[in-house]
Amino acid sequence: MRRTKLVGCILAVMAIFVFGCEKQPSGEPPAEPQSKEVNVMSANTEIFGQMPDGTQIDLFTLTNPNGIRARIMTYGATLVSLETPDRDGNLTDIMLGFDTLEGYLTDHPYFGVIVGRYANRIGKGKFTLDGVEYTLATNNGENHLHGGIKGFDKVVWKLEEIKAGGDEAFVALSYVSKDGEEGYPGNLSCRVTYTLTKDDELKISYEAETDKTTIINLTNHAYWNLAGQGTGDILGHELMLNADKYTPVDEGLIPTGEIKAVKDTPMDFTEPMTIGSRIDQVTGGYDHNYVLNSGGGSMALAARVYEPTTGRVLEIQTLQPGIQFYSGNFLDGSITGKSAKVYNKHYGFCLETQHYPDSPNKLDFPSVVLKPGQKYSTETIHKFYTE
């Protein structure tokens, strides 16, 4: 009898190791979180917390054989943490954020969230489609920023699928944004999939369909610090951006419409440069959209960041035509994040792959219009290694 039980236990453990875990049908208890010492891809589900109305927020953990661990939750489809090894193999969380759901429910600057329906700014919150003028919620002075007052970062996404096996582990989440939400036209069905691979990549794929002509620009708003979250500023990180041009902005950070060469300016990161080397020459710090040399549409290298003390490298490839480089200028020490770390100015940087800001009002910029029958589909790959 005892032997049968023992064999049963061994088989269960082997099944977890060989096939990973799939989401239990709702009603059944979530799988037990696994230990870090997994030698195959794994995916687990646990409860992260509850919304004020009692809605349960799930937390998913994807782990690969090298110990890279990504945690994602249903609130805001947020990437909550990412642990990667430094050059000595020490695992550290390299994303700013919070230890608990309560932190994410405060007014925070988009730590790790999915931003939509339109990431970045739309001037005066207005745009015209097929002759109809739409007015969006304004939440950044007179402008619309990151989807409005209640963007995709502040809604609860639905689990579609979680799976591990072979060379990857993934979690797919969905959200249906209603016609008129924050002022946008059309019911928009979105799906975001986070995939961790055996090759130390975190892929984020975005898909959407609409029933009325609308605009869309989805991204992830991770704040990175490759030395470890909360350890200091990111001014010593070396950045390379695969972009010869950028979109200059006005005082409200709305593109002027011009596309300007970075050559011979402090905006130039075509060769690796520390973020801090010329930041004083850029009013307010970096908060600009770079025009990627690829032009978008094919998977191409957009950025590479190297942190010299730990050797960590983050490489970003994307199908998108632009990338917002934001040097954490508005972090001011007023937020206490994970492990009681205080986030001071420039303690994290964002590299948001995207369409250019205010594209709905800049007809020369690549189009962000999505029509019924069309499929929005884009992907960004984050690759981690050390040097």
Ligand code: BGC
């Ligand atoms: C924007 C910044 C903004 C930050 C947090 C970035 O994407 O470019 O201007 O302050 O998000 O809201």
